[in-house]
Amino acid sequence: MKRTLWRVTTAAAMSIGVVLPLAAVPAQADVGVVVGIVQAAYSLYQKFAGGGMSLDQAVAQINADIQSAKADIVSEIDRVAAANVQGCANAAVVEFADINALTPDNLQAFAMNATSCVTDANSLLSAVSDPAAKDAIGFAMNTVGPLALMARVKAGLTTPALKSVLAAGDNTLITALLPSCDHVDENGGEPGAPHFYMWECTAYNGNMGVAKVLATSQNEATSNTSRAVAQTALPILTA
Helix, strand or coil, rough: CCCCHHHHHECCCCCCCECCCCEEEEEEEHHHHHHHHHHHHHHHHHHHHCCCCCCHHHHHHHHHHHHHCCCHHHHCCCCCCCCHHHHHHHHHHHCCCCCCCCCCCHHHHHHHHHHHHHHHHHHHHEECHHHHHHHHHHHHHHHHHHHHHHHHCCCCCCCHHHHHHHHHHHHHHHHHHHCEEEEECCCCCCCCCCCEEEEEECCCCCCCECCHHHHHHHHHHHHHHHHHHHHHHHHHHCC
């Protein structure tokens, strides 16, 4: 049976950039768990910012969530080939566990170091062209993002500039990690047969999404990438 494909280009063309290989992953991370933890961290920041919970409550819950999946989070961060971003992201995850024990000076230092980690990751996103490398950097940036936001608030520092950097990085991820999509006649396109079109999208990592609505198929295909985190974070960061 013949299938009729109507191919459309849905991913934006990426400019030529530096290709960085992915670092070796010491253990297979549960990417879905990491996506959920980071999305939850942004949601907790949003709840705190909206007055729905105290700073201490938000910090405690983020800490508990991170500790529950620390191995998966670290494994995902370790995919980043750039040593500076990998190192600062891992340090932020480790040090955030003791944020309540830091002196005022050390708290400010931690907040500023975490902020620098986010800005370095955002800069690196524009320098690499490989989607897998962008995805790994995106996970690192967004893992540190809510930690840096909470630390800056706790240290009495401002957050608008950091939110702008995170929003810029997340806009990059949402576009760069768009899957390739085909508009497929599921009935095969035979003469006289009724047409039934679905969008079939495939992310860079091979994950697929199938739906009548293009955006739904795109989001399903990229649900286990940092694009999904970026989609959750962006409206929170730009509110």
